[in-house]
Amino acid sequence: MLTRTASQTLTEQLAGRFAERIRARLLAPGARLPSVRECARQHEVSPHTVVAAYDVLLAQGLVEARRQRGFFVRDTLALPVPPAAAGQAPDAGPLPAGSGMHATALIRGMFHQSSRPQPGSGVLPADWIDLPALPAAVRKVAASKAWAKASLQYGEPMGDAGLRALLAHRLAAQHIPATAEQIMTTVGATHALDIVSRTLLKAGDPVLVEEPGWSVEFARLEALGMRVLPVPRRADGPDLDVMARYCQTHAPRLFVSVSVLHNPTGYSLAPGAAHRLLQLAQAFDFHIVEDDTYGHIAPEHATRLTALDGLQRTIYVGGFAKILAPNWRVGYLAAPAPLVERLLDTKLLATLTTPTLLEQALAICMEQGQLRRHAERVRIRLDAARNRSVELARAAGCVFAAEPAGLFGWVDTGVDTDLLAQRMFDDGYLLAPGALFLAGRQASTLMRINFATTQDAAFWSAFSRVRATL
Incomplete structure (x- = not known):
């Protein structure tokens, strides 16, 4: 709640709270602010205080007034951030209503530090994944003479060879036939998805996505200029009738799927639906990206498209943020052999390589069975x-x-x-x-x-x- 102080009036505090939300993009461009009466009730202030605070935001160019509709957030990307606001984590404040609530707003909100558990979080609580083996593995790698020498150079373009060999072994246990030469490490699974999109697609290409689905993927594809075609996700898999109609009308180039423990529904793909989906991909000549982000917590015998397809039209994406260390940003992809060099070129243009220290530490945790x-x-x-x-x-x-x-x-x-x-x-x-x-x-x-x-x-x-x- 706002409290009257000697240094700040209630109007200044309320305007400052909204200004921080807007500059941090927690209030998205186009989002409508609460009505004067609703805002006054929420913050236990007078309507006069709210009107005065909104006038301050208008003067700062952060919002605009629309006749008989209310106050709306302006796009502030081009506006300078005051030094006092730069680098400060925002405190709790309102999120936009309607279509203004978007993927990056959720991500920015996740970076906000709070003592309370966050129901909308996409990761496990920190105390669930605080594994002592992680810092021990980092110290072991950092102390080695080989790493000291290697740190003075760029790492291997495809990623650490030892980690890729272990990943190949892990995938083989899931009946996914990927050699170490078909596996490339990335800066998290999201980076892997981005590499695939930038390699296989160009602006304007139609892409099939599951709906409901991962909001960050929708936003990322839209930012690249792709035409997003939502396919309803059912308990057994995507709605293949809808997908077939899209294929006949739009000739999509790619389908992005979380087939196991789908986000947000928790659904997992049924074998029959997987078989028909692969037939559709063959008939209409498109690739499938299988995002197995939640594979570490999935049932042992979950159906995976890449296992049925044998990495012919499928590309497998995995990572460790959900199970081990969100900030390490270690992910990987496994791809058909003919695509590997093209995918590697895209990776090199974006990041050159990936952090060897963390990859080798992760390899230790995998090799010793700790993971x-x-x-x-x-x-x-x-x-x-x-x-x-x-x-x-x-x-x-x-x-x-x-x-x-x-x-x-x-x-x-x-x-x-x-x-x-x-x-x-x-x-x-x-x-x-x-x-x-x-x-x-x-x-x-x-x-x-x-x-x-x-x-x-x-x-x-x-x-x-x-x-x-x-």
Whole structure:
């Protein structure tokens, strides 16, 4: 809540809070600010204070007034950031309503430090993945004479050879026939997806994506100038009838799929649907990128397209941010042999190489079995967390739109979750509203929850209280 102080009036505090949100892109361009009456009620100030604060934002060029519609955020990319605001992490503030809530707003919100578990987070809590073996492995690599010499040069273009050999062994256990020469390390799985897109596509090309799906992928493809074609995701896989119509009409060049423990629904691909999907790719000549980001917590015998296809039309993408070390940014891709050199050229143009120190430390953790044992512990802990979160969500009146599985739950709240997210962020909780996972960003009553961060009854109590006001 705002409090009157000797150094700042309530108007200055309220205007400053909105200004920080806008400059940090937590309030997206085009987002509508709360009405004067609603804002006054939320912050327990007078309407006069809100009008004065909005006038300050108008004077700073951060918002614009639209007659009989309210105040809307302007695009501030070209505006200078005041020195006082530069480098400061924003405190809790409103998120945009409607289509203004977008992927980068969620990402920026995730960087906000909070003592509360964040229901909209995309990663496991820090205490779940604080593995002592990681710093020990880094120290071991850094102390070696070989690394000291290698650090004075660029690393191997394809990535550390030892890590790629271990990754080939891991993929072979999943019946994915990739040699070390077909595997390339990347700066996280998102970088791998970007390499594939930049190599195989050009601006204007149609790309098939799953809907609901990963909001960051929608935004990334749109930023590259691609035509995004949303395919409804069902429990057994993508809607193949819709996909076939797209193929006949638009001739897509690529399909991006999270086939196992799909984000946000938790669905996993059925073998029959996988077989028909590969037939469609063959008939209409497009590639499939299989993003297996959640493979470490997936069932052992989950169906993977790359295993059925044998890396002919498929490209496999994996990473370690969800299970081990989000900030290490170690990812990889495995591709058909004829595509490897083209993909490598794209990687070289973007990053030259990838950090050898972290790749070799990760290889130690894999080789000594520490990663495998850690993943087993996480799966057991996640199963218990999921049971607890599902119980609390249902007690709060939520309905699961998909059978709970994996890290995420896809729940129907019964209210507009863009508005809910705005109100809950004022209480210090970051939500992931359904509009984020829809290519058209239309309003939705659905939201994605992280089972590992929604075991706290206090969150569900706040959720119920806020939802009752909408």
